[in-house]
Amino acid sequence: QQQVKQSPQSLIVQKGGISIINCAYENTAFDYFPWYQQFPGKGPALLIAIRPDVSEKKEGRFTISFNKSAKQFSLHIMDSQPGDSATYFCAASIGYKLSFGAGTTVTVRA
Template sequence: QQQVKQSPQSLIVQKGGISIINCAYENTAFDYFPWYQQFPGKGPALLIAIRPDVSEKKEGRFTISFNKSAKQFSLHIMDSQPGDSATYFCAASLNTGGFKTIFGAGTRLFVKA
């Protein structure tokens, strides 16, 4: 199974709040889990990424939590700002047998001022 399931589909958060987006995967061969941020009319941009040997990675206001046994990972955006309003995609990558990244369905985040 090479799907990545992402939830919620959309999220509304007050300015200053915490945004949480969750993803789950099946294939234990995935070895890299990036999050991409996409603004309207633009391509996805790499936000933060984690490898499965680490349980948490933090960069500024963005934190990935990774649970290898549950095959789940999540993005937390602390102190959410209106400028964070975008679509967020979780993804999972395979480096064996070819190179590709599988994307989740995306979460539209709206941060209310």
């Protein structure tokens, strides 16, 4: 049973557009919510992360929005670039254990 549900499975966005990926969780014990970016043939790499006591975190063109009451969080990629084309995974953790969403493949068209 997947503890973190992620959508959409894939999305296509034009260069300069906004990509939005949504995740939902059930376990209120989760205390850390990272997003990972994975390029083909590479391992996932930490992109940005948030704790549940914060509603938004921004790093450059990447923003996490967190809604604790709805148990949902999302990643916004502003001004999407072709180099952002990758698979993005949301995750949630309790201590050492990360539970991952199924991933979203983002394609940015020039």
